[in-house]
Amino acid sequence: xxxxxxxxxxxxxxxxxxxxxxxxxxxxxxxxxxxxxxxxxxxxxxxxxxxxxxxxxxxxxxxxxxxxxxxxxxxxxxxxxxxxxxxxxxxxxxxxxxxxxxxxxxxxxxxxxxxxxxxxxxxxxxxxxxxxxxxxxxxxxxxxxxxxxxxxxxxxxxxxxxxxxxxxxxxxxxxxxxxxxxxxxxxxxxxxxxxxxxxxxxxxxxxxxxxxxxxxxxxxxxxxxxxxxxxxxxxxxxxxxxxxxxxxxxxxxxxxxxxxxxxxxxxxxxxxxxxxxxxxxxxxxxxxxxxxxxxxxxxxxxxxxxxxxxxxxxxxxxxxxxxxxxxxxxxxxxxxxxxxxxxxxxxxxxxxxxxxxxxxxxxxxxxxxxxxxxxxxxxxxxxxxxxxxxxxxxxxxxxxxxxxxxxxxxxxxxxxxxxxxxxxxxxxxxxxxxxxxxxxxxxxxxxxxxxxxxxxxxxxxxxxxxxxxxxxxxxxxxxxxxx
Ligand code: GLU
Numbered sequence: 001x002x003x004x005x006x007x008x009x010x011x012x013x014x015x016x017x018x019x020x021x022x023x024x025x026x027x028x029x030x031x032x033x034x035x036x037x038x039x040x041x042x043x044x045x046x047x048x049x050x051x052x053x054x055x056x057x058x059x060x061x062x063x064x065x066x067x068x069x070x071x072x073x074x075x076x077x078x079x080x081x082x083x084x085x086x087x088x089x090x091x092x093x094x095x096x097x098x099x100x101x102x103x104x105x106x107x108x109x110x111x112x113x114x115x116x117x118x119x120x121x122x123x124x125x126x127x128x129x130x131x132x133x134x135x136x137x138x139x140x141x142x143x144x145x146x147x148x149x150x151x152x153x154x155x156x157x158x159x160x161x162x163x164x165x166x167x168x169x170x171x172x173x174x175x176x177x178x179x180x181x182x183x184x185x186x187x188x189x190x191x192x193x194x195x196x197x198x199x200x201x202x203x204x205x206x207x208x209x210x211x212x213x214x215x216x217x218x219x220x221x222x223x224x225x226x227x228x229x230x231x232x233x234x235x236x237x238x239x240x241x242x243x244x245x246x247x248x249x250x251x252x253x254x255x256x257x258x259x260x261x262x263x264x265x266x267x268x269x270x271x272x273x274x275x276x277x278x279x280x281x282x283x284x285x286x287x288x289x290x291x292x293x294x295x296x297x298x299x300x301x302x303x304x305x306x307x308x309x310x311x312x313x314x315x316x317x318x319x320x321x322x323x324x325x326x327x328x329x330x331x332x333x334x335x336x337x338x339x340x341x342x343x344x345x346x347x348x349x350x351x352x353x354x355x356x357x358x359x360x361x362x363x364x365x366x367x368x369x370x371x372x373x374x375x376x377x378x379x380x381x382x383x384x385x386x387x388x389x390x391x392x393x394x395x396x397x398x399x400x401x402x403x404x405x406x407x408x409x410x411x412x413x414x415x416x417x418x419x420x421x422x423x424x425x426x427x428x429x430x431x432x433x434x435x436x437x438x439x440x441x442x443x444x445x446x447x448x449x450x451x452x453x454x455x456x457x458x459x460x461x462x463x464x465x466x467x468x469x470x471x472x473x474x475x476x477x478x479x480x481x482x483x
Contacts, residue, residue: 005037006208009070010200012044013055016261017062019314020215020245020253023279027242028213029068030280030302040207041073043084044200046193056084062262066272067295072207080207085199092194095202095232096155096187104231105187107143108135108156130183131156155188157197157224165223170211170240170304177223185224197221201228204237213240213304240304243283246311253314265319269342269370274323282312292325320368328364336360342370346377358464362456379461382469384476385451392447393481400436401444402482407434408445409471409478418467420459448477 009025011017032039041063043056060075072078082088099105110118110131119129135143136158147153159182166176187198194202204212219241229236245253253260259268265275277293285308286293286301293301327335336353339360344350348359359380363373378385387393395401411426412418427445431437446458449470455461462470 003210005032005035005210006040007032007037007211007213008040008042008204008207008209009068010042010044010203010214011059012047012050012196013052013059014050015052015055015058016263017059019260019262019265019279022062022066022068022262022275023245023282024214024242025063025068026066026276026279026298027284027302027304027307030298031211031213031304032071033299034302037210038071039069040078040080040209041070041075041083042203042207043074043086044196046085046196046199048191048193058263062266065266066262066276068276085194085203088199088203089193091206092188092199092202093192096194096198099157099187099228099231100155102231104158105155106136106138106158107147107153108184108186109138109143109146109151109153110134111152133184136184152190154186154190156184157187157227159184159224159227165226167222167226167236167239169219169222170238171243171307171309172219172241175219175222177220179223182223182227197224197228201225201232205229205232205234209237211238211240211304213242216241216244240307243308244311245282246313248313248315250311250313258314258316267371269339269372270319270323271326271338271369274319274326277326278319278322282314283308292322324368327367327369332357332361335364339363339370339373342373343377346371346374348373348377348380355464358460362460362464366454366456376456379450379455380464382465382473385448385473387447387451387477387481389452391453392451395443395447395453396477396481397483398440398444400434400440402478403434404430404436404441404444405448405474405478405482408448409474412467412471412474415467418462418465418470420463423459423462444482445474448474 007028009028011021011025029039031037045051045056056074063070070076072080072083074083077083096105100107115131118132122129135156143153160179163179164176165179165182166174169175185197186195188194203209222239222241226236247253247257249257251257259265262275266272273294276295277291277298280293280298280302281291284302284306287306327338330338336357340350340356343356343359350356359376363376367373367375387396407430408426411429415422415426427441431441443453446455447453449458449461449465450456465473
């Protein structure tokens with residue numbers, strides 16, 4: 001019988017959810033769902049210096065938003081809990097003791113100053129800074145005395161001095177590290193908290209984790225984890241290290257070149273289904289050129305053996321395209337519900353449902369994401385247009401532009417109301433009166449109202465703005481920009 005698959009997302013809650021973490025959580029979720037396994041959320045909060053108030057709540061909220069669910073975790077509990085490492089400190093102490101008793105770990109009393117001095121010395125000699133093993137063979141009875149006297153200490157892993165540590169990674173194949181290059185990793189810190197390495201291995205074992213799917217930045221830590229599994233006499237899980245996320249210039253994805261927090265994308269008005277679809281393809285491909293996947297389709301299609309080795313470039317244009325796709329394909333009521341807060345934030349009048357729906361219909365074909373509605377706030381407020389686009393200015397300098405606009409605003413004012421229907425009739429009568437048709441007729445009107453040759457659908461805009469505003473805008477444009 002095959003073992004039930006159990007995977008975990010194990011974030012250190014440091015304030016915001018990195019886009020790479022979203023990918024890790026997503027791949028774990030997809031893998032669990034695809035294989036009828038369990039998805040566990042474990043909070044790795046043993047680094048007391050990095051704790052941020054509200055970070056766990058924010059993380060849970062972000063996962064909810066993305067539609068990534070867990071079968072076990074701090075919220076729902078489960079048999080392998082507790083799921084916060086800070087609630088498991090006694091467990092780690094017990095296992096550290098086991099390693100010490102077996103001789104695989106030892107006490108170290110080197111102070112921070114001592115270690116700083118060592119690092120400086122090594123730097124001066126041009127060698128890579130690392131712990132020099134000065135307490136590896138320190139007599140146990142003396143160590144116990146110093147501990148009994150209250151001296152600060154850590155516990156370190158006794159990494160073999162020779163040989164190699166090897167493991168098989170689903171993504172990268174066989175990975176080998178020379179033991180002499182591995183540091184004697186601190187397992188238990190002087191504050192009594194475990195380091196990530198110890199807690200991670202102990203928990204993955206106790207929680208029955210079968211597959212560790214995580215970012216490539218953890219690859220160099222894995223040989224230490226493999227040694228720990230060996231020293232405890234446990235079977236290591238299957239490892240799958242996901243490729244790095246890269247900026248378009250192939251440097252590591254960084255804040256400097258764009259947003260890295262999921263919250264930033266959410267705030268800017270990306271849809272969760274678009275961000276999830278986009279992130280799924282950062283480092284995984286379905287094997288054909290299909291790009292649009294709902295989360296259920298991802299579950300159906302996802303396999304670890306199609307995760308790529310090479311770094312995945314974060315292409316914001318593609319994300320924008322995807323978001324626009326999802327936005328355009330939503331029912332109008334959902335578009336309205338989604339865009340309304342962005343419209344409000346951009347200072348648009350959202351007090352009337354019918355108007356909001358018209359504005360949404362006008363904007364949706366021309367925006368990629370929520371915050372893009374701000375581009376149209378001046379237009380829908382009916383502000384007097386300021387035109388800077390060269391092509392638009394050229395249109396207003398066409399021979400008949402002034403005459404068309406003059407007649408247009410006059411006819412506008414004669415209407416009781418301006419509707420998409422009488423707007424068309426009105427344009428027809430100008431055509432007849434002035435003998436101007438096609439682009440010479442339509443373009444000046446379009447530019448005068450929307451300030452651009454590429455503006456949103458005119459009848460919709462006109463219906464939103466009403467007769468008075470449209471006439472005032474057109475007059476202003478004619479007086480300011482036409483010859
Ligand atoms: N706590 C680690 C992190 O923040 C987890 C790494 C792992 O999955 O082992 O990413």
